[in-house]
Amino acid sequence: xxxxxxNLMLRLKNGEQDVLREIVERHKxxxxxxxxxxxxxxxxxxxxxxxxxxKIYQAAPRYEVKASxxxxxxxxxxxxxxxxxxxxxxxxxxxxxxxxxSEFQVEDRILEFAAGEQPDTExxxxxxxxxxxxxxxxxxxxxKTVLILHRYNNLSYKEIAEALEITVxxxxxxxxxxxxxxxxxxxxxxxxxxx
Amino acid sequence: MKCREIKRKLSAFxxxxxxxxxxxxxxxHLRNCSACSQALxxxxxVWHVLSRVETIESAPFFWxxxxxxxxxxxxxxxxxxxxxxxxxKFAFPVLTILILFFGLVIGIYLGQNIYHHSELPxxxxxEDEMDQTLSLSSFDDFPEESVADVYVTLLSEDNx
Numbered sequence: 001x002x003x004x005x006x007n008l009m010l011r012l013k014n015g016e017q018d019v020l021r022e023i024v025e026r027h028k029x030x031x032x033x034x035x036x037x038x039x040x041x042x043x044x045x046x047x048x049x050x051x052x053x054x055k056i057y058q059a060a061p062r063y064e065v066k067a068s069x070x071x072x073x074x075x076x077x078x079x080x081x082x083x084x085x086x087x088x089x090x091x092x093x094x095x096x097x098x099x100x101x102s103e104f105q106v107e108d109r110i111l112e113f114a115a116g117e118q119p120d121t122e123x124x125x126x127x128x129x130x131x132x133x134x135x136x137x138x139x140x141x142x143x144k145t146v147l148i149l150h151r152y153n154n155l156s157y158k159e160i161a162e163a164l165e166i167t168v169x170x171x172x173x174x175x176x177x178x179x180x181x182x183x184x185x186x187x188x189x190x191x192x193x194x195x
Numbered sequence: 196m197k198c199r200e201i202k203r204k205l206s207a208f209x210x211x212x213x214x215x216x217x218x219x220x221x222x223x224h225l226r227n228c229s230a231c232s233q234a235l236x237x238x239x240x241v242w243h244v245l246s247r248v249e250t251i252e253s254a255p256f257f258w259x260x261x262x263x264x265x266x267x268x269x270x271x272x273x274x275x276x277x278x279x280x281x282x283x284k285f286a287f288p289v290l291t292i293l294i295l296f297f298g299l300v301i302g303i304y305l306g307q308n309i310y311h312h313s314e315l316p317x318x319x320x321x322e323d324e325m326d327q328t329l330s331l332s333s334f335d336d337f338p339e340e341s342v343a344d345v346y347v348t349l350l351s352e353d354n355x
Contacts, residue, residue: 021258021262024257024258024261025258028254028257028258029251029252029253029254032251032254032257033250033251036249036250036251037248042251045251046254046257046260049254049257050257050260050261050264053261054261054264054265054268057265125247128247129247129248129249132244132245132247132248133248133249136245136248150210151242151245152248156212157207157210157212172206172207172212175206175207175210176203176205176206176207179206179209179238179241179242180206182241182245183237183238183241186241186244187237189244190237190240190241190244
């Protein structure tokens, strides 16, 4: 309890600025990877993750122990990631090279991959990563968020519901639809891989 | 439960997020239903494939960059603060209200005075002009020795 996240936040609230480093070291990888799932770009993910911790530092004076710290942390991260995606979509819309790459190429690339061999080389491994990433990216935002929090950050349905301020039933239904969509999109890949 | 209901709950079943009695009921159903078992197998396989994503394992300079950014922001914040600190918080809304109020007063004053001294004809002068143009006096002879009278006289003499 002495060094729980909540305790560290309360110390930060009381002006102990050094504890921020401990909070960052504890959570940087989970926040970074969560940002990476949304951005697909390491630099953008790092920028966003830093922004998350800056927000936490700025919000520390107003911090109150309501929900768990990680739920609060993931809520801030998801909000920033969604804003990032919105900005990116607007920029893409107005850019001359406007393409919906991740959406229209997913199925073609899956079929392409399915016709190939096992991912035993680095290149093929990266190709597979890209396919999975694109399949996730092609999901609607609400399904994608729930899936990422559950699959990669190991949040329970209840924790996701708290983080996104929705009901547990909504989490269950979004996750069901996300899995169903991914099953259709990744069917050919799955059949080619030994699990 | 029917297959349709089971399939809808397979995702939560796979995540072990259902109440115990439902978990057991689905387990029993899966033992006897190959279609639902296949659906669960597919979902589970996809779940495993999802682990094949790029993952950041370490971020060695993350704290250094973050602390640098924090310092930068604090410097910016404090420089703004030093400019605005002597001004009390309520001054900004009060100033805005005053500017709007004076803008309104000046607008009303100008609106009332710009056209006040203009030379636009008043409705009465227009009526007078119309009366003069259309009244029967328009058909009277020209005044004696006026240019028009002389001109008409000359014309009539020429005709004779």
